[in-house]
Amino acid sequence: MHIIKRNGEMAVFDPEKIHHAVTMAFLYDADGAARPDSNSTSASVREKAAAITQNVVDTLEHRAHDGTVPIEDAQDQVELALMRAGEHKVARDYVLYRERRARERLSAKADATADRKAHIRVTNENGDVVPLDYDKMKTVIQQACQNWDWQVDSEPVLAATEKLLYDGITVNELLKAPILATRPLIEKNFRYSFVAARFLLDQIRLEAYGDVPQEDMEHLYADYFKGYIQKGIAIGRLDPRLHDFDLDVIGSALVAERDWIFQYQGLQILYDRYLIHDNERRIELPQAMWMRVAMGLALNETVDRDEWAIRFYQVLSTFKFVCSTPTLFNSGTTHPQLSSCFLTTVPDDLEGIFDAVKENALLSKFSGGLGNDWTPVRAMGSWIKGTNGQSQGVVPFLKVVNDTAVAVNQGGKRKGAVCAYLETWHMDIEEFLELRKNTGDDRRRTHDMNTANWIPDLFMERVESNAMWTLFSPNEAPDLHELTGKAFKTRYEQYEQMADEGKMTQFKRLPAVELWRKMLTMLFETGHPWITFKDPCNIRSPQRHAGVVHSSNLCTEITLNSSDSETAVCNLGSVNLLAHIISNPVVYTHGDEAVREEWSRSDLRTEITGKEALQHIDMNMLGDTVKTAMRMLDNVIDVNFYPTVKARNANLRHRAVGLGVMGFADALHKLRIPMDCNAAVVFADVAQEAISLFAIESSADLATLRGSYDSFHGSDWSHGILPVDTIRRLQDERGVDIAVDTHGAIHPDFWERVRNKVKTGMRNSNCMAIAPTATISNIVGVSQGIDPVYQNLYVKSNLSGEFTVIDNHLMDDLERLDLWDAVMVNDLKYFDGSVSVIDRVPQELQRLYATAFDVDAIWLIKMAAHRQKWVDQSISLNLYMASPSGKKIDDLYRHAWRMGLKTTYYLRTLGASSAEKSTITNDKLNAVSGIVNACAIDDPSCEACQ
Template identity: 55%
Template sequence: MELGTHSGTTATAPHNASQDDISVDIQPGEFRVIKRNGVVVPFDRTKITVAVTKAFLANEGTQAAGSARVREMGERFTDMVEATYRRRMPSGGTLHIEDIQDQVELVLMRAGEHKTAKGFVLYRAERAEQRASTAHVEELHPSINVKMNDGSTAPLDVGRLRFVVDEATAGLDEVDGDRILDATLRNLYNGVPIKEVSTALVMASRVLVEEEPNYSQVTARLLMDIIRAEALSFMGIADNATHAEMRGHYADALRVYLNTASELELVSPELLTFDLAKLGAAIEADRDLQFGYLGLQTLYDRYFIHSNETRFELPQVFFMRVAMGLSLDEENREDSAIEFYRLLSSFDYMSSTPTLFNAGTLRSQLSSCYLTTIPDDLSDIYGAIRDNALLSKFAGGLGNDWTPVRSLGSRIKGTNGKSQGVVPFLKVANDTAVAVNQGGKRKGAVCAYLESWHLDMEEFLELRKNTGDDRRRTHDMNTANWVPDLFMKRVFQDANWTLFSPSDCPDLHDLVGEAFEARYTEYEARAAAGDLPLHRTIKAADLWRKMLSMLFETGHPWITFKDSCNLRSPQQHVGVIHSSNLCTEITLNTSADEIAVCNLGSVNLKAHVSRDGGLDHDKLKQTVTTAIRMLDNVIDINYYSVPQAKNSNLKHRPIGLGLMGFQDALYEMGYAYGSDDAVRFADQTMEAISYYAIEASSDLAARRGAYQTYKGSLWDQGIFPVDSLDILEKQRGSEYIEVDRSASMDWAPIRAKVAQQGMRNSNVMAIAPTATIANITGVSQSIEPTYQNLYVKSNLSGEFTVVNPYLVNELKARGLWDNVMVNDLKYFDGSVQQIDRIPADLKHLFATAFEVEPRWIVDAASRRQKWLDQAQSLNLYISGVSGKKLDVTYRMAWFRGLKTTYYLRAMGASGTEKSTLKSRATEAPAPVAAPVVAAPPAPKAVASDFELGAGMDVPKACSLDDPDCEACQ
């Protein structure tokens, strides 16, 4: 039966139904089974095996799940039951499910398995009680008939709708099922297609999310009913099923799904070699209830495996498929798969999108990021663009280092002509990213990096402009400045800066710190002497001003810091970091024969805040330890589309464990994002994750061996991420850096462990954006502050109302949540600052991203960065933006020791205040005054107040709800 329909065409056959009782064609020797709802299905002996196995497990305990005896007994008694019917009906026939279960009981009793037989009897009784409790009362609508997929019609079964709504609202406070049902019925009409009935339920619920956040879960559960019907019908398990019935269906669904997907060549046939009965028994159907609407819709639209647009991968089957794919090389695969499944399906940790897309498939490209260096050779340039296409095809995000490519006007030795510079090749790379998207599942994404001394830098800054020669524009590619410390010093000193062609000074590309500074000044002297005619000298502050102006106007290029990345790298003994990745959190070496690869996943920080208001260290350690093993497994299982990536990944084994839900954790703790408490919390949580991640990698090294290039690394020298700040300070100069060095944990045991065992992974931590996986788990993305307290998020899955449940709960507790408040939040774009009914403490706690001063974001990032061996995707939000404010903020990011920054999300002065008109509730007061960001106390600091371009008083950077921002995770 389909959702909301009544069918009078199928009569339930009697218990003793034979082949002649119903008109079903049966081949000689075949059996059919009449289910309790009258549906006739092929006989499946594995269902008997599973039932008997469960009966033995109930008797002997779950610790016997993997024993050969239990498996053997299940098969033996299935043979006995099947043999009974083959003796009675040698030509085949039709059986009723109750008859089969009666025969199972009889066979168990005759074999002397009395306790097991008793367990089976009790199991049947329990299932009968469940069916009785979940059965809906048939209530046919007098005037609405539903058009079925085959063109037939059936009366609308309102009782079925009522039951589905009751199940969706069960256990949730302040939701009204009658309201959803009434709205649904108002939108139905005689002859409505069956699919529109289900959609009407979802639509009736989703519009209520803005009034009560719990409706997001209600909507997800109504969507889940649609998903179940689609998947179970496709697999032939059931035409329909309630959530309660899924507790019995999921084990079968896993087995049938894997067989079906394997036949369709959508998953690896190796998954069929697992003990599917054991894995099916471990699936927890109730975890389907924790989804919010945005998360489940995102999974359905973009992650679930499908055939001809029919999704037949259910949520818990999806998580188990990923877990199985990550445990292929584990010694005890089933136990590991169950461990990984429980971590993923609990939302305590989530793998990155490529891993979720591809784990367990025929092309298990599980890695998130690829970093490449483009050589200064025509064939190598196009070879690198070909590599980009292959890597992007299987859902990899790309970071390209273009610095070696000679500049405009450089001599071409082979033709004695002059080069067109790096920009035309960037145009080709841009168009390649558009042409080869990420497996057809999301847009291809690439970021081009260029060092700030490159002679084409000024043209590079303008790549994203909408004016000028379109042949020298890259409208789809991200860009980033790779800024050496010397440039920043020249900006502070108000000194000159010289641009060179890399064809004249190729060694600058591989030099960092003091070595770069010495060699660069030599080239400047040679240029002044006339030995290097192809150069240009400008004021460093002028170039800095243009960098910031373009960043504000176009959102690019992002500003990243070469020396911080290199001098703090554990792997500086084997190479140079020439760029970051697409989202600026990965800092790995690249060369002609090494394409750096990183494998990402994120801890849900919200799930690790204890009930008494603190970090649950025991749970966090357990989560991180399992997550590190999952990430390390990716390296060996991964499909590599280019050999340089495999070479690099197997040699260094880098991974990037990050976090998400930081803002949610702050709400749980009662800390405002813009506060000293939040900064300390950022410090302490990152320290704990770093502590447990390094320990886990070292323990893996003890079992699996250290990575190949461990000797000579900073790890090998006993220099941990926090210690590497000393290297940066020594080379940069103490007057140019200020970072808090405090710690709250005892690191001596971990240092001793690493000294003895080594490290399994060259790099262990990186904080990625997590835009999509945070949607799935229903938490704030990454380390971001709340964007707005009420807004509509648009992505590739559609539009979704997002309301801050913490704000709603606080307002409810104070008697302030009503329709007027909802309308005020809409009017003020999700901001609470201009609603005078809201108390000052809540205005402080629920300040949105543009209402949090940038210094708080930078300070919290600085505290995290000291514990990270890689970097973090750090968006900067600046309202009332001015040249001086941008100048101070980005100088402070460098001064506080950050390695990279990501998007600038800027709101001009005219966008910071909605209006002085009266709202529905009260007259809006003036915006709350925000503290001014103080300039970093470096010597000779120049904080010039330069003008931004005219007409730039609206947000120009990538929007939070732009699907392009979901490129990494």
Template identity: 55%
Template sequence: MHTETDSQNTTTGSQPHTEGSSQQRSASNLSATAPGQVRVIKRNGTVVPYDPSKIAVAMTKAFLAVEGGTAAASRRVRETVENLTGQITATFKRRMPSGGTIHIEEVQDQVELVLMRSGEHKIARDYVLYREEHARLRAEKQPAASADTQAEDPEYPTIEVTLDDGSKAPLDTQRLRTIVREACAGLTDVSEKAILDEAMRNLYNGVSLRDVNTSLVITARTLVEKEPNYTYATARLLLDKLRAEALSFLGVADFATQAEMETYYAQALPAYIQKGVELELLAPELLSFDLEKLGKAIIAERDLQFTYLGLQTLYDRYFIHSNDVRIELPQVFFMRVAMGLAVEEDNREERAIEFYKLLSSFDYMSSTPTLFNAGTLRPQLSSCYLTTVPDDLHGIYGAIQDNAMLSKFAGGLGNDWTPVRSLGAYIKGTNGRSQGVVPFLKVANDTAVAVNQGGKRKGAVCAYLETWHLDIEEFVELRKNTGDDRRRTHDMNTANWVPDLFMKRVFDDEEWTLFSPNDVPDLHDLYGKAFEERYNEYERMCETGEMRLYKKVRALDLWRKMLGMLFETGHPWITFKDACNLRSPQQHAGVVHSSNLCTEITLNTKANEEIAVCNLGSVNLAQHIVDGKLDHDKLAKTVKTAIRMLDNVIDINYYSVDSARNSNLRHRPIGLGLMGFQDALYRQRLAYGSDEAVQFADISMEAISYHAIKASCELAKERGRYATFEGSLWSQGIMPIDSIQKLAEERGEKYIEMDLSQTLDWDGLREEVKTNGMRNSNVMAIAPTATIANITGVSQSIEPTYQNLYVKSNLSGEFTVVNPYLVHDLKARGLWDNVMVNDLKYYEGTVQPIDRVPDDLKALYATAFEVEPKWIVDAASRRQKWIDQAQSLNLYIAGANGKKLDITYRMAWFRGLKTTYYLRALAASTTEKSTITTGTHNAVSSSGGNGVAAASASAASTAPSNGEAAPVPKACSLDDPNCEACQ
């Protein structure tokens, strides 16, 4: 290389006569798109504005130095450099939309990355060698320090920092060392010196005290991809900022070390509760607790178990704030939630401490609405609401108003639209014809966008329609980007509510008849054999001319259209009406007409009378693997406390709609789920795609089910049965696994295959339930858990690992996530090095193409698209036999085509699943090498786009539209904070 390619330094040396100046003009045009207020820290500590033209000039010289300056080469260089410079600028714009400071090394890292990812390997190689040589020369010029000095007390230049009041003071490097030392304590392969040296190199005279912490955090987090333990170090460095912010606001201290929090937490809790009540952020009832006792119960060292992603997520989205100042600290946050859930207990302090210990241990986590609102003036703690929309104008707009009110306070919505008459149906009141259900769905869609849950999340809703509805063909196209936009819902989820009879007609390749619901009103409330008989009767009426408004289609053609739209747009999801109803414990109390926003809730609804409500929380399964085995005693203890916390939600909850209150108090449903399933497999050395993993899905869910039912039964003995217990399956001693037989009888045994094995004392529990009753009509549901899994630092829900190295994006920013289990195994075999890191980046988080990785590790660390769908479905089937509700089940399909989708979804029905959730697929032509889109994977698209990125194969298999070269591959944003699905 002939020139210094420090792309933000003043360019030296002669420029190419034409190409350089031309390229400089081209890059200058990019300045308009450069991030506002972005500054670059040079190696001498000075700060200069970000200037893309200097990147372009330096890169042009690098190309010409290697390739020469022929006219043909010059044209290619000009076009290539302009494109690559634009990608680098776009990267910084996306990372720092409001501005910020980056080091010159970060700029050079991006230059290296775009060269590599664009295939300019020779240029990149020379560029890397050039950087290394100049780094060596700079190091030789620096004054040498003794090894002892560097190890024990490294010397750093004196730096003046700007305090909050504008005054200047020397940087307290001794305190800085203390903070970094605490951050690295107990972590293997983490270097205090590496963090300090790099952070100090990025500082400059006049830097704000706040930016000193930012420098430490950014430095540590850049090392995560090389050593996963740096995520804990980064979180602990971030804690220093949190402590200073909250403690100073509460008047406890200006700042504190982690060691000092053993004392300060006890002081911070009462100060926080008092201040929160004064600011009308917290419920005054919290002041009546024995705050001294609760303060002493706080376990300060539990701050140390956060990953950076987890803590940053709490800081950005969960901690209560005043004028954008966070006044909560992590353990105060957990205690506030615990107090909010214990407020109506007789022994409140003891229960609050019990709840606090469970939450802060990460053994269990409440859902996001509970974490947001417990202990506040308006404790809307429930996660999901299900409604049925009636077939009259007043009722339709009443249901939409209910949507708005429920969404306002952070509720996710599932709407049953099946009763609304179809396009062309007769309207007696006006002697006219109906426009069908679609125009009203458009209104519901726009309402979800307009009501944004207090600014925390956009409203999120899923519309359900039964497969026999005459508007079903238009319904499945609601998320398409083409067609009349007035009949499209770009921001709303949709789901097919599929009866068993339709699936039988698909299997047998028979005709299917579509009706308007006002002509066949009873079909909505029928299922099983009763539905089949009545449906067949209506078809006979069509043949005799007694019914005029109907349409006959080939069932297999409609099924293929459903799957085609699912592939193309990600919607509608496939959910199964009969399995949800025939296995529901509450068949005597009503009909399950739909699921919820995330397809795990299956509760009764009735238009104008009952809005179903569910309250969610999740066991962290990984925390219950002890010495390579499931710890049943610990699990039983966790589940018992969790069920009590969930039951408390029902009585404490704020209800914005009376019919939701009435329904919830009458039936008292809750939904205990799980997360960290993949982590639990890693801790047992089990591959997701294996019979052993399927067996573990079975026994772990059996244990959760057994202990959850037992805990609800014991609560019934203490607090009383739920009001509609008599007549339920529970009252007959019928457990979830027993209800499979009823499904088989109604569906026909040739259409179902489920394992019925069991290992625990279910006979004893059956008698207990019949004798004592149940406190809750429903007790289990597996939700997505994306955000609360981030908080606890485990894999979400029941998902396989998405990628072993990727960038996760949410409202808190971008976070490099590397699989710590994989890194540990590779280190143990001497295989973890920079080459392996770069290979993982290049192959987008998969180890399969990397020859150095042994076969046993390739099997263990197969990613979601490398696990055959049959394993995901089989494991889900084993869980479903124990669950009285359902599970949010994403299906991952590599090499997706019509046949694979057909087989997978038929298998889901055949294996007795109640619902499925997103389809995440890679098209067959791109499975060898693909880059996942950086588009939002959300329930309510922030851009109002087609939502294809949410689940579709076509979106998932294309390169990023902005051409950006990301350092590591992007993850599917399963935890998109715009989506209520992400608890």
């Protein structure tokens, strides 16, 4: 084995040098001073040094696949071995010593590199070669590392940038160099993410406008914007109607300093996939993108159109609310397909099946996510009247759908995304469960699409009572598809009796528990099919009079009626909850003096009342945000481009929208509330109640201005029935109580006012749905949807590359306690981003910053159930399990059903997403070696996730 020195030379590996380094670490501190009561002859020191040396040597021999080890890697392993041995103080001093030696080497190199800097030349776009303006580059880097409320060390960025320079470097490469230099530093300090974003912003600005400093954009943005609109229209990318706005007024509303609030990952995602370009050259700056989206959504405003566009822009550009990805992609363009989700029902005939496949392709082309209801299609072995042959069942057609999704990859922007749903009584259900397996006949496998079980309550009741279950083919039991609740039970039992009497050609009996176990086994092994519940989706639907909910969507949060004549459509966006949180609100008054509640940053809040939770939400701001957001979502319906007639007719008739939420975990961190306590449940309940109140009232107000949706009469709304009222209806259907308190924290008078409003009209048949928000939350820089934090430090891989993700709240707290250092970074890497086993971290912070796998998933279900009572559609709910077992998974999903949840999404387990343990810090992006693909948090094929 050989060591690779810092200068690239090779030397034979000598374990004695490792032993010497470890011994010196025990004898001397970071400044070289001898530790008290330590000497080289001490038996304790000798034994510890020998044991640690052996561990390091064993590790290096295991890792040195090509027989070589970089010297930095060897030193990293010494750090890890010291930490694993519990010698945290020694390890910390060793780290500090390495950092001091690194600074000394850097200083020694300064003179040697000065001459090289003087001879570096830059190649401009026109081919001219000019000397590098080193002082300008240094100033740009130093300024990027300073903010009004924080600053980070610019020297590591400068040093790493210099290593990337070479004579003849192009302007584009020169702009990228500091970005590449900064990315590995994000793991040490999250503020470097803002620094890297500023460098990327320089690159975007040069492409879109020219070589001007960001500070000048305060005065130049308006002029640039007018030219951008004109150019975008000229090249056929922007809607010509944008020119009808008062571009002087619109341009003057742009706020250049909001470009600074992006973190690197968010801005890189915008650059790669959202900003409009002309032959791969971006012509759109970030604030122009927000305004382009706002103007596109204001196109049909007949009064004060400019003012509404500006109002939409203010909400978007301040990250209070963000529309879903299709809207951000296409609003204001010549192809404004802005809707997020489409739900289709596939009929039981060949022409209808392939019409459905064609519809999938058309919807996917323009960035739609699809949910297909396949229950009507007859099972394998069923008689085909026209040919007198036997059907091959659902599975072969699903293979075609799978390949179509791969072929039509959403306009080349991201993978096609579709989910197939099948009811549990369908004869093909057992083969359906195995579609995602990696074994078996590959012609009957769908590796690229998602699948979900659509489970009636009767099946769960049979599971609970350990009874038998009967499978049927839908051509013999067609009405089961259209029945729910008690009506479904009555008819299903009639079919079972008919089967007993020999009146059914195809049926199969098996224990319900056996089928349930197979469902959960496949869910654990393959991640599919997801568990969703038919009856809660229908019994609690405000649109029961207009049809049946036959499936959910790609991410299981949309629950709209679909049929062979209507393709359900939903238009999504999410409120950033973190932006509406007040940490220390005024909670009472004493005389004329307002008194604030204060608590120590180290105190956790595990109990909180609903009234106290309300005090932490800026209700005025939230009300304004939701009102504006609902108007934007409603506008989507009218300006939208519809790929199919069935989608257009359904969307204009029912006008469903789905207002969601993101940044929930960040809000809890800000309020010092752990996720595994009653306070988190109460806050989830109250926050969703507030959003629900404002969303419903906003839709009712819009109905006063614009009229109700066509199918309003006969809906729950028309009878003054609100989502929270339907909990009782579900209880009555099941005959058992649902353990969710239906009382709210907001004064009943406010709800009564809303109830009276909705009786007279609603603009939207459905108002709320909580989506995963994976990409838009990355753009904003907050936690995804309602999920707990996945890990406190990890590398996420998505279509825009690999990004170090670090919990800034945790880092702030550890900095405050003087615990944030290189050793802590290495600890977080070693323990997969979890602080629960890092002894130096106080217990209250271990609990507050518990990761998704540290939190018992029962708490996630409790919070979701208390949200669900306020939500008229559903919730995309990921569940996490560190140590899964059959019993635990069974208990978890039974609990979800008992608490009245409509749907669940992915089941995440640690075994599917474990990371390599490493502390390499060799200026590579992947300094945190364990890369977690996007699918470890969200579905990479999901329209809302990518």
